[in-house]
């Protein structure tokens with residue numbers, strides 16, 4: 001579909017160019033959800049603008065269906081690539097249906113009437129994104145999560161083979177973030193589209209994406225399935241700060257500092273969350289004799305420190321005790 005070889009992207013000023021990222025090679029595949037991840041300022045939006053033909057390439061090649069992107073007019077590109085950007089739409093008076101129908105403009109022109117085929121495509125976009133129940137509402141009457149689905153529906157009604165979304169889940173709550181990403185996955189598979197999503201939502205991206213593209217300053221773009229990148233340790237490329245590291249065991253980003261846990265026995269899930277709280281408490285256990293034993297039903301933490309034996313009924317109580325004992329501020 002879309003292919004890049006040793007692509008350099010960036011901005012040109014007068015006679016000089018300012019590269020943002022160099023040596024990017026990738027191919028975007030149909031039927032797959034691809035997530036583009038990387039730290040702030042690494043060049044994700046610059047890459048999207050380059051793909052959309054809004055910025056010239058500084059070096060390398062970028063082709064769509066084996067033809068250089070630069071050879072497509074903006075109108076031709078709009079028929080092939082639909083995009084949802086982060087900007088807020090300012091069309092509060094339009095209804096949901098009218099906004100979705102605007103996606104047909106590249107095919108009909110601004111004054112073009114919708115043919116029965118256009119109407120079918122608009123209906124399909126509304127159906128796929130499950131927004132039929134708000135189709136007659138005005139845009140000023142819907143929530144941010146609903147608006148995001150409407151924007152995706154508009155992009156779908158454009159009916160290109162490629163769908164690009166820049167941070168579609170920013171500002172949404174957890175449930176809506178999952179819903180939008182699952183919807184995009186469904187669209188990729190069922191509508192056989194190449195879907196590229198820029199996101200900072202690592203957890204949800206791991207659960208939904210088929211392919212990750214990782215951008216990191218000074219490195220070529222790394223791609224692969226999230227699972228392969230996790231097992232190979234390459235996922236850490238998106239964490240330029242050495243204080244953070246991806247823990248493949250629990251699938252989470254966490255602080256890389258060494259921390260000595262006291263000896264804790266009991267149910268592994270309970271042990272994990274007691275450890276989590278103790279790590280945050282910043283109590284130093286390196287030379288301590290403290291041992292903890294967790295009992296279930298009722299939940300109890302038996303605390304032993306040399307001859308001292310205590311019982312706590314919550315993690316909060318244990319942490320408060322340790323804070324008082326060690327003079328920690330927490």
Ligand SMILES: Nc1ncnc2c1ncn2[C@@H]1O[C@H](COP(=O)(O)OP(=O)(O)OP(=O)(O)O)[C@@H](O)[C@H]1O
Nearest residue numbers: 011012018020038039040041042043044045046047
């Ligand atoms: N119009 C511009 N002219 C020159 N440099 C720019 C321009 N727009 C952005 N940049 C620079 O390009 C670099 C990449 O910016 P870009 O917006 O692509 O990053 P990003 O990865 O999308 O970041 P974020 O995750 O914060 O959205 C930044 O250093 C930025 O300052």
